[in-house]
Amino acid sequence: MIRILFFLLVVFALGLGFAWLADRPGDMVVTFGGYQYQVSLMVAAVAVVAAVAAVMIVWWLVKSIWNSPYAIARHFRVRRRDRGYQALSTGMIAAGAGDGALARKKGKEAAKLIRSDQEPLIHLLDAQAALLEGDHEGARKKFEAMLDDPEMRLLGLRGLYLEAERLGDRNAARHYAGRAAAAAPQLAWAAESTMEELVARGDWDAALKLVDAQKSTRQVDRAAADRRRAVLLTAKAEALFDSEPDTARTAAQEANRLQPAFSPAAIVAARALLRQNDVRKASKTLETAWRAEPHPDVADLYIHARPGDAVLDRLNRARKLQEMKKNHPESSLAVARAALEAQDYGLARREADAAIRMDRREGAYLLLADIEEAETGDVGKVRQLLAKAVRAPRDPAWVADGVVSERWIPASPVTGRIDAFEWRAPAERVAQLIESAEHDISAPPVLAVTAQDAHPVPPEDVEDAVIEAPAAGQAHKPTVRKAPEPAYADAAEPEAEQPRLPDDPGVEPQDAETDPPQSRFRLF
Structure with missing residues (x-):
């Protein structure tokens, strides 16, 4: 566009110049070789412009002829390069689609048309094609060769990391991730794997520094960084609770400040405060966590915060928690447990029944069984409640990657993922739950x-x-x-096996000849 405007500007200037000369007629006299030449001013201007144009055209022709071999060679080189990049593009698409044969074919074609030292993607295509063909050893060699090229080093480390993950070699995978993180801290996969290694080693300070680096470079948002930092500080406080109580208290309080609703942080912070006999501050910490998310460990620590309290005092503290979070099963269960300790069986039974109405679960039935045993000692009723507990949904627990843990830990023992554990009911015993639902509708247990x-x-x-x-x-x-007579009259017909519950040991097998039926x- 600028060239067009410049060309129009030049033409406009020439037009103005010729118009100006046309309005001012005159003659130009030139004496050369004893002869005198006289022409008009307009003719002289046209001759000068024509001469300049002729010189420029001649120069362009000479330059074009002189550079024609190079131009022709460049034309064929560009065409060859375009064909190579087209083959490379097709090969990469084929590799992404899982077509290993086409990817290998296009990779060889691209290698013939483009020099591999000029286009590193050819090495990547070769490695991808080897992976699609199942040649993992060849792909690993390709990735190792990339480590010698500064431009391809990170790509080679990424490939070796994925291969180590595929083989289950966690140490090798974390080694490659550490090298990548040292060269490029902005790589999320490398930083995450390095952090998992630090957490597995218990190097909490290095992991916290890495979180701070991610936060400063804005790799993760502020909320996610604060959550990750609270998890690491909680784990650090638990690890140092007995050996370095002051450091543990500082870490726990910072974790609780970052995530007040995170129950493990609140529990370890309250334990650190109770060690210093600061019951008031510990109670406030637990109350904040309880209002955000009721947790049985929070309730247990809150109720037994003062070891010298009487059972009625602990019951009053449980009722205080219930006032903070009304109509919640954990509140009712906390009061029921405290009432059972205080031998107030009526209150314990009412609260346990209320918890079952809100959320039918295994622990509530077990608590009812304890109450029944302590109050009446009715073995039949106790066994009936235990049967319901077996068929009821399980209580919430810390669950991560199929692992159920009674206590919180910072990383998954299966994958090493940080902050993987969630407080929820384990997804198990589906068939028993369906059978229990049908059984509750049709008949008593x-x-x-x-x-x-x-x-x-x-x-x-x-x-x-x-x-x-x-x-x-x-x-x-x-x-x-x-009982009604059986449908068959043949004495040799075997009797149908009676259903029994998992907690029933049943009857030992008998010998028909020696043992009486x-x-x-x-x-x-």
């Missing part, structure tokens, strides 16, 4: 017991008897009725 554990039955009815559970509100007295009852 069935317990298989031996004849010795059942209530007395008349001798003529012992062989095939069924014990029916009493209806709600009735006294606990079983009713005995005759034992009766079994079904408790509905």
Whole structure:
């Protein structure tokens, strides 16, 4: 565009100049070789312009002829390079699509048309084609060759890192990641792997420095950096809690300041404060975490913050937590446990039932079983509650990558990923949960017991008897009725196996010739 404007400007200037000469007629006299030449001023100007144009045209022709061999060679070289890049582009697309044969073919074609030292992507295409063909050893050699080229070094380290990850060699993978992180700290994959290695070694200070470097270079946003820093500080505080209490307290308090709702940070900070007998500040720390996310460990530490408190004082502290987070199963369970310790069985039973209504879980049924055993000692009712606990969903726990842990740890033991554990119910026993849901709708639970554990039955009815559970509100007295005759009359037909629960040991196998048959009852 600028050239066009410049050309138009030159033409406009020439037009103005010729118009100016046309308005001012005159003659120009030139004496050369004893002769005198006289022409008009306009003719002289045209002759001068024509001469300049002729010289420029002649110069262009001479220059074009002189440079024609180079221009022709450059034309063919550019065409060859374009074909090579086209082949390289097609090969990279084929490698991304998983077509190893086409990627290898285009890689060879590109290597013939383009020098590999001029285009490093040819090495990458060769390595990708080798991986698609299953030649991992060849691909590894390609990546190792890239380490000698400063431009390809990071790419080679990335390839070797992925190959080490594929083989499960965590030490080699972290070695390559460390080299990459030292050369280019902005690489997220290298920094993450290096941090996992530091956490596995327990080098918390180096891991925290790496988090600060990521935050300063804006590799991660501020919220994610604060979360990662709180996790590392919590792990550091737990590791140094016994050996260096002052350092642990400082780290725990900083972690709690960064993430007040993070229960592991609040717990370790409160433990550090309770060691210094600062119960008031520790209680406030736990209360803040409880309001954000109720956790049983927070409740347990809060209720037993003062070891010398009476059971009624601990019950009052549990009720205080319940006031902070009403209509929550963890609040009801905390009060129920404290009431059981205080032997207030009525309150404990009401709160446990309320927790079950809000969130049916295994721990609530187990707590009800403890209450029933402590209050009445009714073995049948206790076993019925234990049966419900077996079929109920599991209590929340720290879960990461399929691993269920009773306590929080900073990294996954399977993948090494930092901050992988989440407080949630484990996804297990799906079939039992479905069976339990159907069972709760159709009929009460069935317990298989031996004849010795059942209530007395008349001798003529012992062989095939069924014990029916009493209806709600009735006294606990079983009713005995005759069981229906089996559909088959053949004595040789084997009896169908009675279902029993996992907590029922069942009956030991008997020898028909030596051991007499034992009766079994079904408790509905």
